[in-house]
């Protein structure tokens with residue numbers, strides 16, 4: 001993680017600067033203190049020796065004093081003493097030394113040694129100086145050790161601070177940052193249902209909450225858009241279907257209207273010809289056929305007109321049980337001819353506000369289909385019942401039923417499985433249109449044997465309860 005890495009680097013650099021600067025200053029101070037101590041010790045050693053040597057000088061003369069100095073020099077391993085006369089001193093220290101000799105102790109430092117020139121005026125003779133020479137080996141070792149200590153301390157501090165910065169940076173910045181980036185990449189890829197739940201009270205927590213809120217609202221917007229798109233597609237489909245039906249309806253109405261008048265004429269003339277006396281038998285048979293077929297065509301035209309439904313429905317209070325009873329009465333002779341029994345099951349009245357003629361049409365279409373599908377000896381059952389604010393009508397038969405693969409198509413206009421001339425494929429679409437116009441539903445429901453159609457219509461309000 002780059003931020004963590006950079007943070008660590010900056011911390012380490014800052015640490016280096018502070019610790020290094022402080023260490024260098026402390027080292028310098030220590031070295032200068034150490035040097036001053038060393039100069040003071042060297043000078044003190046010289047002065048102490050001079051006390052002793054001065055006394056010898058006075059009592060036993062110069063040679064005895066110099067011998068004492070030499071003996072002292074041999075006894076010390078780190079210090080060596082040597083006497084310098086005025087001239088020798090001048091040669092050693094170079095110019096600048098006045099006639100009165102060295103006024104105060106003087107120090108000369110070389111990389112390996114420290115020399116202290118301690119001035120002394122012997123009782124007899126010119127002033128000179130005792131040179132105390134001290135090896136700087138220890139001094140250098142001390143400086144080297146201090147430098148090493150400083151280096152080690154600084155290095156340890158850098159390592160510790162780098163490790164801390166890396167660890168903390170990783171825990172406090174790196175890890176949440178990685179989760180945020182990962183989450184945002186998933187959001188970009190369309191994965192909106194996950195939540196981050198960082199559970200932190202810092203800026204990352206706030207950022208995580210904001211990302212969670214953002215994905216939630218994006219998810220909501222996407223779901224809404226998908227819902228709207230599918231609703232739009234469904235509405236479009238329905239619109240297209242309705243448009244298609246309307247076109248077919250207009251076409252059917254036009255054809256039916258045009259055919260209606262000539263068909264009436266044909267029927268009227270056929271009937272006229274039938275009434276003529278002394279017709280040859282063959283002619284009577286032909287006119288009979290013409291009249292029958294013309295009647296059939298009139299029925300088809302009637303159905304087409306029903307499907308196109310040019311007429312407005314005129315709703316009035318009526319009772320579904322009575323309508324059904326009337327309809328079954330009309331169809332009973334046809335049923336009898338085919339050996340089919342019609343059964344009405346209706347325990348109570350079923351009040352409606354409906355166009356009675358149109359509902360009769362629906363009932364006729366359903367019961368006719370049921371009779372046609374029934375085997376001889378079978379029964380067609382029509383049940384009328386009230387269910388709360390609805391009225392239910394069920395027409396069931398004992399025929400072969402509707403094959404599942406056709407169930408979806410039976411309400412389509414002109415869909416028929418009957419022979420040409422027997423079916424128009426308009427009975428169920430007409431029933432469907434009328435029922436829907438009355439605010440109800442019609443469907444083919446599952447049954448163990450035969451076909452079973454159920455119609456549900458709103459009951460008449462004022463009678464409810």
Ligand code: ADP
Pocket residue numbers: 365369370373397399400401402410415416417418422423424425426427428429451
């Ligand atoms: P049509 O009766 O002129 O064929 P419909 O729209 O009334 O037109 O019916 C469409 C089709 O639905 C029929 O051709 C038939 O296949 C099927 N159908 C309708 N009622 C029944 C029924 N009671 N039993 C079996 N199939 C039926």
